[in-house]
Amino acid sequence: MSSTHVLVLNCGSSSLKFAIIDPNTAQEHLSGLAERLGESNPQIKYKHQGQKHTVALNAGEAHQIAIDKLVELVKSLGLDKELVAVGHRVVHGGEHFTQSVLIDDTVHQAIVKTADLAPLHNPANLLGIDAATKAFSHLPQVAVFDTAFHQSMSPTAYLYALPYELYKSHGIRRYGFHGTSHYFVSTQAIKALGLEQKSSRIITAHLGNGCSVCAIKDGKSVDTSMGLTPLEGLIMGTRSGDIDPGLFSYLVNQLGYSVEQVDTLLNKQSGLQGISELSNDCRTIEEAAADGHPQATLALDMFCYRLAKQIASFAVPLGGVDALVFTGGIGENSDVIRAKVVEQLSFLGMEIDAQANLDARFGKEGEITRSGNTTKALVIPTNEEWVIAHDAAQLAQEQ
Numbered sequence: 120m121s122s123t124h125v126l127v128l129n130c131g132s133s134s135l136k137f138a139i140i141d142p143n144t145a146q147e148h149l150s151g152l153a154e155r156l157g158e159s160n161p162q163i164k165y166k167h168q169g170q171k172h173t174v175a176l177n178a179g180e181a182h183q184i185a186i187d188k189l190v191e192l193v194k195s196l197g198l199d200k201e202l203v204a205v206g207h208r209v210v211h212g213g214e215h216f217t218q219s220v221l222i223d224d225t226v227h228q229a230i231v232k233t234a235d236l237a238p239l240h241n242p243a244n245l246l247g248i249d250a251a252t253k254a255f256s257h258l259p260q261v262a263v264f265d266t267a268f269h270q271s272m273s274p275t276a277y278l279y280a281l282p283y284e285l286y287k288s289h290g291i292r293r294y295g296f297h298g299t300s301h302y303f304v305s306t307q308a309i310k311a312l313g314l315e316q317k318s319s320r321i322i323t324a325h326l327g328n329g330c331s332v333c334a335i336k337d338g339k340s341v342d343t344s345m346g347l348t349p350l351e352g353l354i355m356g357t358r359s360g361d362i363d364p365g366l367f368s369y370l371v372n373q374l375g376y377s378v379e380q381v382d383t384l385l386n387k388q389s390g391l392q393g394i395s396e397l398s399n400d401c402r403t404i405e406e407a408a409a410d411g412h413p414q415a416t417l418a419l420d421m422f423c424y425r426l427a428k429q430i431a432s433f434a435v436p437l438g439g440v441d442a443l444v445f446t447g448g449i450g451e452n453s454d455v456i457r458a459k460v461v462e463q464l465s466f467l468g469m470e471i472d473a474q475a476n477l478d479a480r481f482g483k484e485g486e487i488t489r490s491g492n493t494t495k496a497l498v499i500p501t502n503e504e505w506v507i508a509h510d511a512a513q514l515a516q517e518q
């Protein structure tokens with residue numbers, strides 16, 4: 120084994136996803152998830168050499184304990200000697216961060232400051248950074264931001280039509296998320312199609328529990344559907360996506376909602392879940408729709424309609440579209456949604472190849488439009504962990 124492995128950490132408020140990856144080969148030497156942290160029955164599940172294991176934690180044990188156990192595990196498997204860096208997924212980098220960075224005191228402070236913009240995400244990411252810095256004090260810690268790829272957007276695309284002062288004094292603007300994924304799959308698509316990056320026009324659709332679309336011109340993000348927070352844009356599992364902001368005062372003034380209740384409604388009770396009144400899980404919705412469940416059918420139709428509309432609108436900043444890329448749990452697996460979306464975009468010069476669409480599942484990459492189509496659609500499995508490992512190893516080497 121070469122000594123280039125990176126421990127990749129993605130720390131949520133009650134979970135910690137981890138992997139040890141060789142960025143040169145993309146091989147995962149360890150992967151796992153610590154879940155229900157801080158709750159009554161936390162546990163760590165991990166996979167090593169094809170074998171799955173579960174370790175129970177004590178009630179209430181949280182991130183630091185999970186990382187301490189992870190350190191013990193990494194050492195007992197002899198993987199610690201191979202590590203060159205720890206790479207952290209950080210959700211919000213604000214305007215400070217246009218690329219991945221080594222974490223020092225100044226960077227740490229800037230991430231703390233940016234937590235105002237991402238109160239649900241950045242504090243959890245910081246828990247992971249602090250615990251890992253304590254546990255692996257000899258290793259460089261690197262932050263890879265979900266927002267960084269979108270920092271190439273112009274003010275025309277990123278500003279809201281609000282008083283400019285709100286942007287100047289408080290940084291209120293569109294930032295976009297899923298940047299690591301949009302970057303990875305667009306780069307792969309350019310390679311797969313043999314395009315010249317400097318004249319390429321790609322739209323990427325990251326469709327998972329969170330969903331966003333990105334317009335990528337000449338390899339750079341020029342627009343994306345998420346905004347100040349990951350709530351803007353597409354219909355998602357439990358998030359509403361775009362709504363009339365006038366709804367807010369209606370809910371508060373007419374229906375007596377509190378700010379917190381509106382926030383919960385839009386983030387946790389809407390989207391596929393809200394419309395179907397059944398589930399936020401796309402598989403359940405598809406199965407119910409196939410059985411004739413009217414609200415599941417409606418949820419699926421609305422999801423695809425809004426997605427197709429958003430994709431079509433990105434032909435404007437791109438001035439045409441060479442390729443549409445589907446990724447994320449839904450994008451990589453749902454032939455049903457891909458077919459519905461491509462059908463609504465037929466005016467862009469794309470037609471689904473039914474067999475190729477069925478074949479592109481479970482981690483398989485593939486072109487799913489017919490040969491000769493002017494706009495191509497592809498399925499490309501995302502690999503955010505690999506990008507984090509790659510950036511962390513590179514920055515560690517350069518320091």
Ligand code: AMP
Binds near residue numbers: 454
């Ligand atoms: P992610 O956040 O990328 O893990 O994606 C989670 C979403 O992918 C959930 O809505 C799942 O229902 C959806 N998903 C996973 N597998 C499939 C599948 N075979 N068909 C449809 N949706 C799927």
